[in-house]
Amino acid sequence: MAQNDYEDILAGGNPLTLWHFGSPSEAVDAAVGLYGSKASLAAASAAFTARYAGREDDFQFWFTVFSQLRQQERDEPPMQKARRSDDVGPAAP
Template sequence: MTKIDIEEFDTGVGNVGLALWELSNPQAATEAAIALYGSSATTAAAWCAVSARCDGREADYRFWLAVFAQLRQH
């Protein structure tokens, strides 16, 4: 995994900044969500998607939507 210096990125709301999509993949996040949240993993991913969408983080929204879709298939 590539080391990222988080201080290089602007973290203000509405700015492009660093997106989850650039750091991970939906399959890895799906597995992590199941390990962490168990039967509530689908709901957790849905909330992450909603939060990203409301914050205007479209790339993160698409990421969490992909995770949500994979979790629904489990």
């Protein structure tokens, strides 16, 4: 009979990491929902925290999230501020 991941963890096997709870793409969506345009900064901070705490697997997870967020930022065109009709003053060139 095959042993489940949680049985390995309970038996003192592999440590529990973020990879057990979700995928980096799910974390990307959550980070964007929570932090908006600062999502890649939040992921980088989490990666550094994990690295310096000696949690290499969690570092790899957050670095993957950070990399995916940065790729999204490069793929999206820069946002331009829309001018509202009630803005005062001449339009910027």
